[in-house]
Amino acid sequence: MASPVDDWDVHPGHFWLRGKRPENLVSYDEEIKMWNIYGYPECAEALSNTKVFSSDMMRLEPIQVDYALVDGDFGHTDPPKHRKLRGLVDHAFKPALLGRLESEVHGIIHELLDQVDGKPSFDLMKEFAAPLPLIVIADLMGVPPSDRGILRGWMDKMLQGGEELKSPEEQLEEKEQLEKELELLWEMRDYWKDMAVERRKKPRGDLVSELLDAEIDGQRLTDSQIANICNRMMVNGHLTTAMLIGNTMLCLDAYPEEGAKVRADRSLLPSAIEESLRFLSPICGVGRATNADVEIGGTTIPKDQLLIVWTGSANRDERQFQDPHTFIADRTPNNHIGLGRGVHFCIGRQLARMEAKAAVEVLLDRFPGMRPDPAAPPTFLQVIDVDGVETLPVLTG
Numbered sequence: 001m002a003s004p005v006d007d008w009d010v011h012p013g014h015f016w017l018r019g020k021r022p023e024n025l026v027s028y029d030e031e032i033k034m035w036n037i038y039g040y041p042e043c044a045e046a047l048s049n050t051k052v053f054s055s056d057m058m059r060l061e062p063i064q065v066d067y068a069l070v071d072g073d074f075g076h077t078d079p080p081k082h083r084k085l086r087g088l089v090d091h092a093f094k095p096a097l098l099g100r101l102e103s104e105v106h107g108i109i110h111e112l113l114d115q116v117d118g119k120p121s122f123d124l125m126k127e128f129a130a131p132l133p134l135i136v137i138a139d140l141m142g143v144p145p146s147d148r149g150i151l152r153g154w155m156d157k158m159l160q161g162g163e164e165l166k167s168p169e170e171q172l173e174e175k176e177q178l179e180k181e182l183e184l185l186w187e188m189r190d191y192w193k194d195m196a197v198e199r200r201k202k203p204r205g206d207l208v209s210e211l212l213d214a215e216i217d218g219q220r221l222t223d224s225q226i227a228n229i230c231n232r233m234m235v236n237g238h239l240t241t242a243m244l245i246g247n248t249m250l251c252l253d254a255y256p257e258e259g260a261k262v263r264a265d266r267s268l269l270p271s272a273i274e275e276s277l278r279f280l281s282p283i284c285g286v287g288r289a290t291n292a293d294v295e296i297g298g299t300t301i302p303k304d305q306l307l308i309v310w311t312g313s314a315n316r317d318e319r320q321f322q323d324p325h326t327f328i329a330d331r332t333p334n335n336h337i338g339l340g341r342g343v344h345f346c347i348g349r350q351l352a353r354m355e356a357k358a359a360v361e362v363l364l365d366r367f368p369g370m371r372p373d374p375a376a377p378p379t380f381l382q383v384i385d386v387d388g389v390e391t392l393p394v395l396t397g
Helices: 040-048 081-092 095-114 124-129 131-141 145-158 168-173 175-201 207-213 223-254 256-264 266-279 349-366
Strands: 026-029 034-037 121-123 286-290 294-296 299-301 306-309 389-391 393-395
Touching (some): 026 299, 040 286, 040 306, 081 223, 095 124, 124 131, 124 223, 131 145, 131 223, 131 349, 145 175, 175 207, 175 223, 207 223
Antiparallel strands (some): 286 306
8 A cells, every 4th residue: 555655745854754764773963963763662762761861952052042932831841840830731721621622623623614615626734724723722822813813924934944954053054044033933922921911910711811820839830931831832732733634634545445444433533543643743853952871772872962853753663563654544552652752742632632533523524525636736844853744735526
């Protein structure tokens, strides 16, 4: 059975999508001065051992960035600080808040699909899969509908460039470009900070209000920390879910027997979505920095080294998964690491899975004959650490 990458140009640098294995599962790239970890057990260890493999990479970056841009962002912190920050955010993610969203998601899905109903074709990503999580996360945060266009503009800018990793020398040479990217982060941060200030005066039932109210051992989040947390959740929550929906629909089409099984038995949808996370991992690479010399995969990585944990490659490791380069909708067990591992396990995983399941189910119900347009092949994001559909023109009948 042909894989999607045999027909379409998924990121050309991601060899694991093409059934290939690296010569070494742990290796050093002299050009970019970074280590690569490709194997499943090696990646799982790196993501789990926070004492050695740190999420605080900024201290080793060639260009120093104002720490205020990441203060409170649990994605850049290690235990024990991470544990408290994550606990405060977990506290804000109350079941009632997620329950309210779940009841609203189906309505948003149908509203978006009503706009394309009757069309012989449309772009599944641009007209449905990308707007859906943007609206959901905006509603979760308490963003007014009139500001959704602002958020959309941010996401479009965030995905410009980033096709390959840069050496320290190249990063220094492109400092002007980095400064533009940082300006965008400051703009986003200021928006959320202003919202936090407003919510302190007039709380609502949204996530920003819940973050303001969260407390552990007498500690509360500052407005600055809330702004950085919102930035993290906005980018990750939108991008991962949008790609997950598009990737899943593409896989169900590329493997028609598997797609037929899911259409006939919707109870298979959750496992099909997990298989999509494994087979075509939306976030396929995660950065880390070593706090000490460490041996991993038979190779010693020295202290104070930057590295990439290639989760997308790990999810295709034949030592962990039988027939890893085939999409199997009811694969079990399926201990993929497409949503992370250890203390940094994706905080929005329940929301992403819920949105993807609801979206795919409604798409299958409303457009049973939907298929990719053979005259307009899908395109994929050419960002170094993601594997996801960017455009997906489909025929509706």
